[in-house]
Amino acid sequence: MNPFKSSSNAQKTKDRIVACVLAALTYVILACTLFIFFDIAKKGLPVLMPVFSEKGGEIFNSDFLTRMPETLVDYTDENGDKQSMASTDFIEFTKANPDAVIENKKTNAYSGGGIAGPLVGTALLVIVCMVVALIVGVAAAVYLNEYAKQGRFVGMIRLAIMNLAGVPSIVFGLFGFAFFCLFPLLPVFTDAPNIEKSLWAIPLFGGFLSFEGWGNSLIAGGLTLAVMVLPVIIAACEESLKAIPKGFREASLALGATKWQCIRTAVLPYATPGILTASVLGVTRVAGETAPIMFTAAVALKGKLPWEEASGNGIFWLSDLLTDSVQAMPYHIYTVAARIPRTDATSAMQDGSVFVFLLMVMSFASVSIYLRIHFRKKLKW
Amino acid sequence: MVTTSSQPTDAAEIASASAANNPNPIAKEDSMIEVDDVSFSYDMGKTNVLKNISFNIPAGKVTALIGPSGCGKSTLLRCLNRMNDLVDTSKVTTGQIRIMGQDINASDVDPIELRKQVGMVFQKYNPFPKSIYDNVAYGLRIQGIKNKSKLNEAVEKSLQRAALWSEVKDRLNSSALGLSGGQQQRLCIARTIAVNPRIVLMDEPCSALDPIATARIEELIAELQEEFTIVIVTHNMQQATRVSDRTAFFYLGELIEYNDTATIFANPSVRHTEDYVSGRFG
């Protein structure tokens, strides 16, 4: 007689069913994710690497990454084949071949050229955002965790920060628009103040410090994104600070360190990995946001890269760069996907942009995972 | 006084029984630390964890604090270098602690300066995850000493004094976390004495170590006694007899008996002390 014999078959069946349902749901999610990814890759990869397209072609289409978006011209040539090219290429082509047969000529806004502008714009937005968010976020976390007397008031601040993390991004967008774009106390260095908007202009360094608000600009968008990601950064920093063993702080203070020396030498260095990992995840989040930059920073079309366009020298150049609008990947995708009809000619820009953007965000996420594993191995106590 | 055979149950009762019993007082001039009627609370004075403690700790000797878990030994030790300042709601409710004659809770005492003179070694060895060298140099560096040869000299001297130099001199730049537990604790001692304190507080420094590592630390304490005043909390009765000159027995936040270690263990005047040191409770 087996003393461990199962007593109830009904229980066993139930158990098996639950396990199956849970497994099935997990695999459904996995399947959806894989399907989306492969669909995007199947359509987008040939844009970046034409060898994989049906027609074949060069191995790597670097133009797609290095050119600015522009209008796309498509037409039917003398053989009845469909042709499409960026409008600058088309102008040169007609100059070189004045007799070429061009029928059914159509222009499609934003769908030609490449995505250099949006890529660079997103990178700049992320840099401005993370520099600000990290400085303010680490400072706030250090204050809340190390300096502030733990009580009701600090508890309320924490609660407020947590709630801020749940605010929809469009709300941050509108806040940023009201606060960073329109607020006339925000100063700009410029040679020529905007007379209509400027509250007052102080002559400085041979130009003017003009209080005219930042308008639709890199800095307004970067700061709006920073405000949006701050709660995440603060929470992550606090987690990292809490994970530092009490022994490090005590040892440091017992050796005669001041509070700040203790934090600087015995706490922050060991919290850095956690803060880094969290901030890379933050980058992934802000890089993909459309709503906060829609009103504050992004435009659909720009002729040149931001640093080519900025004028003036030194501080004037920097001010110009920061207060000029930028293109950005999520906004560019929104524009070409939602505002341009999908045809054989325009689909390349749509699929290619989505594919490159996906790669970009995935590589941020991988860096974050790598950092976490790397530091976990290196820093153990 | 303590001639009755009925065992006192209340700490206050025991303490009052021993209050008049101070056969071997330390002259004020010889004492490094004077604890004078100190009560201490972790909750703004609602409950006292230490109750009217008075005793003098002699200079250049090892003083052991013993007593059952939770009786306030660590708390008292952490009062001596004001580590309890880290607890927002903590408060010395009565009395004074004087070190070298100075009330350390006076408003013009900087706890940073105090801690440079009163070093501390913790129960769980806690080197920083840095190199051995950087660990020992830490205290000097935060004092702003950057001179390389000065640091080298101080690191070597401290490691030698902590009996660790010969074991680590070839790998000063490797991580301190690669050392054995006993070596890590000796490194922490080296780190503490590198800043040249007058007093070294040790809170159960051997409780996480094996017997051999413990023996090495005990030897070390005997050597360090020549240069430093040492106050050590220990759970281990044998350890107290081996390393200390004087022993204070605490129970429920009160000082029950304080005397030469030999007397405390061989001939305690309070029944409760006898029960504890002979292992009948605690």
Ligand SMILES: Nc1ncnc2c1ncn2[C@@H]1O[C@H](COP(=O)(O)OP(=O)(O)O)[C@@H](O)[C@H]1O
């Ligand atoms: N940081 C603290 N906050 C509040 N209570 C504490 C704290 N540290 C210790 N205590 C309390 O103080 C009493 C004495 O603790 P402690 O000094 O650590 O005892 P011992 O070291 O003798 O075991 C215990 O009841 C303990 O719970």
Ligand SMILES: [Mg+2]
């Ligand atoms: Mg203790």
